[in-house]
Amino acid sequence: MRILFLTQIIPYPPNAGPRVKTWHVLRYLYERGHDVTLASFVREEERPYLSKLDEVCTAVHTVPINRSRVADVGYWLQSHVSGRPFLIERDDLKGMRQIVQKLLAEQEFDVVHADQLTMTQFALDAKEIGGRKRPYIIFDAHNATWSIWERMRENAPWFLKPVYQIEENRIKKYEGMLVEQFDHTMVVIDPDKDLLLSGVKNGNMAALEARISSIPIAVDAEVLQPIQRQEGSRNILTLGTLSYPPNADGIRWFLQEIFPLVQQQVPDVTLTVIGKNPPADFVQMAQQSGGAIEVTGYVDDLTPYMEAAALMVVPVRAGSGMRVRLLEAFARAMPTVTTTIGLEGIIAEADKEILLADDPQSFATATVNLLNDPDLQEMLAVNGRKLAEGRYDWRAVLKQMDAVYARAEAENYA
Numbered sequence: 001m002r003i004l005f006l007t008q009i010i011p012y013p014p015n016a017g018p019r020v021k022t023w024h025v026l027r028y029l030y031e032r033g034h035d036v037t038l039a040s041f042v043r044e045e046e047r048p049y050l051s052k053l054d055e056v057c058t059a060v061h062t063v064p065i066n067r068s069r070v071a072d073v074g075y076w077l078q079s080h081v082s083g084r085p086f087l088i089e090r091d092d093l094k095g096m097r098q099i100v101q102k103l104l105a106e107q108e109f110d111v112v113h114a115d116q117l118t119m120t121q122f123a124l125d126a127k128e129i130g131g132r133k134r135p136y137i138i139f140d141a142h143n144a145t146w147s148i149w150e151r152m153r154e155n156a157p158w159f160l161k162p163v164y165q166i167e168e169n170r171i172k173k174y175e176g177m178l179v180e181q182f183d184h185t186m187v188v189i190d191p192d193k194d195l196l197l198s199g200v201k202n203g204n205m206a207a208l209e210a211r212i213s214s215i216p217i218a219v220d221a222e223v224l225q226p227i228q229r230q231e232g233s234r235n236i237l238t239l240g241t242l243s244y245p246p247n248a249d250g251i252r253w254f255l256q257e258i259f260p261l262v263q264q265q266v267p268d269v270t271l272t273v274i275g276k277n278p279p280a281d282f283v284q285m286a287q288q289s290g291g292a293i294e295v296t297g298y299v300d301d302l303t304p305y306m307e308a309a310a311l312m313v314v315p316v317r318a319g320s321g322m323r324v325r326l327l328e329a330f331a332r333a334m335p336t337v338t339t340t341i342g343l344e345g346i347i348a349e350a351d352k353e354i355l356l357a358d359d360p361q362s363f364a365t366a367t368v369n370l371l372n373d374p375d376l377q378e379m380l381a382v383n384g385r386k387l388a389e390g391r392y393d394w395r396a397v398l399k400q401m402d403a404v405y406a407r408a409e410a411e412n413y414a
Contacts, residue, residue, distance in 0.1 A: 001110040001409060003029060003036045004103055004126075004135065005057075006119040008065075008091060010046035012053060014220075016241045017324035018142060021188070021217045022115050024394040025140070028401065030056040037107070039099050039122075041065040041091070061103070063095040085170040087145070091118035101125055109135045111408050117145050117171070120178050127181070136408035139182040144195035146172035151318030151341070152245055176200040183411065184404055185212045188322045189345030213404055216345065217322045218394035219331050226333035226385055227306040234371065235270045236262070237309035237334075239302070240325060242275035242282070246318040250342075251275075254315040254363070255285055255293070261364035263292065266371055272309065274299055311335045311370050311377060315363065316342035326354070327392050330384035335377040337366045347391060353383045 011022035029036055035058050042050070042062040053060045067090070075090040082089060100122040103109075112135045114123035126135045146168050153164035176199025179185050187193055193212045197205045238254060240247035251273060262269055269292070273282060276298040286293040299305065306312075312334045314325050322345040329336045330353065337355045350356040355370060357363035370376055391397075 001034050001405065002108065003034050003111045003113055004100070004107075004109045005029075005036050005038045005113045005115065006100065006122055007038065007040045007115040008118050010040055010042055010049055010053070010062075011115075012049045017217070017322075018116065020219065020324045020328075021142060024218050024220065024398060025115075025401070026053075026056045028394065028398040032402070032405075034405075037061070037103065037109070039063075039096065039103065041093075041096065061099050063093060063099060065091075065093065079167075079170065083170065085174050086167055087118055087171065088121055088174065092121055096122055097125070104129060104135075108132065111136050111138060111405070113138045113140060114182075115140045116142050117175070117178075120182070124181060136183045136411050138404065138408070139178050139185040141175075141185055141187050141192065141196065144175065144187070144192040146175055146199065147192075147195050148246055148318055152249065155249060155317050172199040173201075174199070179208050179212065183211065184407065186401075186404065187212060187214050188217050190214045191344065213400070215400045215404075216392065216397050217324055217327065218392055218397035219324070219327045219388060221331050221389045221393040224328055224331035224388070226331075226381070227303065229306070229310065229334075229377075229381075230308050231374075233308060233310040234266060234268050235272060235309045236367065236371070237272050237274070237305055237312045238315065239274040239312075240314075241277075242273075242279060243277040246316065247275065248279055248282075250315040250317050250339075252279070252281070253317055253360075254313060255282065257360040258315065258363045258367070259293070261360060262367050262371075265364075265368045269371065270294070272296065272305055274302065274305060306332060306334060309334070311337065311367070313363075313367060314338040314342045322346055327388060330354075330392070331388035333381035333385040335370055335380035336384070337363065337370060339363070348384075348387055353380060353387050355380070 007022055009018060011019045014020040014023040037059045038053060038057045039061045042064055076086050079086040079089045104126055112123045112126045114120045120139055123137050126137050149164050149168035153161050153168060156164055175196050179196050179200055200208060238251055242248050259271055271293045273295045278295045278297055282295050286295040312329050314323055314336060316339050323342050326338060326346055339358050340356055348354050355366040357366040
């Protein structure tokens with residue numbers, strides 16, 4: 001099949017959750033013999049990786065994107081006029097719309113696959129094709145984005161709560177519209193089906209539910225081999241794309257409320273925070289920690305940091321979908337502590353593959369217990385690796401997409 005695939009980031013290297021998911025989807029579509037044309041936003045630092053996409057795509061078209069907080073203010077004000085979410089206004093760039101419309105006019109695609117929320121607005125243009133068969137359009141949701149804003153609102157300062165509420169309401173309504181307008185929607189966890197359907201207004205939820213598939217995120221267990229951790233290490237590792245608010249919120253929570261409790265019981269403990277664009281307060285806390293906290297920024301290779309660590313923590317208070325950081329920790333045999341929200345969508349058993357804790361005191365206690373118990377570390381590491389190999393390797397998981405594409409092939413829109 002001929003597929004026009006739309007994404008807001010260059011999906012290589014697979015070093016963050018959205019990239020991991022999208023890269024494996026592209027690989028799978030290529031291996032299934034599909035012809036993929038990619039249209040993507042591109043940032044300057046992503047350009048060196050464009051050639052890698054030639055391995056899985058027939059053609060790659062890019063539109064430069066440069067975000068700024070000043071411009072975001074304008075997009076926020078514009079969203080008040082249009083009634084559309086700020087996230088949609090921010091990414092509604094003329095260059096992308098022109099490229100997509102040109103491709104749709106000049107070529108006949110069987111499927112338009114919109115990867116993540118903000119790319120759906122361009123895929124909707126495919127419904128306007130006249131005079132010939134129109135493509136089957138797929139919304140690859142990754143998350144129920146409105147629920148992320150809901151959880152961030154719950155943890156936000158009082159003066160920001162109304163701002164988060166406005167965007168939450170707009171996204172919920174917009175995502176409900178997408179479920180109605182798109183031919184099929186894919187989510188990564190079952191609860192997100194109901195979250196997306198809650199934004200539907202016309203009452204036909206039962207019919208729409210049949211047009212939503214739950215397909216988990218996958219990792220490459222062959223590439224992500226188990227780490228040989230340093231014996232006796234007192235280092236804790238945490239990581240994430242720190243420009244993504246839920247990631248920054250969770251790690252800030254650990255830094256401010258949990259790590260001091262760990263230090264009271266383990267005075268020689270250290271913490272390494274890895275991730276692109278660390279907030280200024282993270283850097284300040286590290287500078288004032290007397291060497292106990294290191295904030296590295298982005299690193300090309302996580303392996304030496306994982307080898308130096310006793311365990312990983314994935315503190316999550318807001319989010320939706322699945323945490324790729326956890327799947328990769330399982331694959332790398334890293335013993336890990338997370339929250340109930342962090343584990344959402346992943347079929348893992350507490351105290352067998354992972355430790356769970358939801359408040360600062362219990363999270364600190366779980367972390368200390370794991371630091372002090374090498375046997376527990378080893379048990380979680382071995383069981384986590386087995387889980388990644390058996391349930392979450394991309395070659396097995398993405399076979400579930402075959403049913404979606406078979407349905408696309410069977411449909412014929414005049």
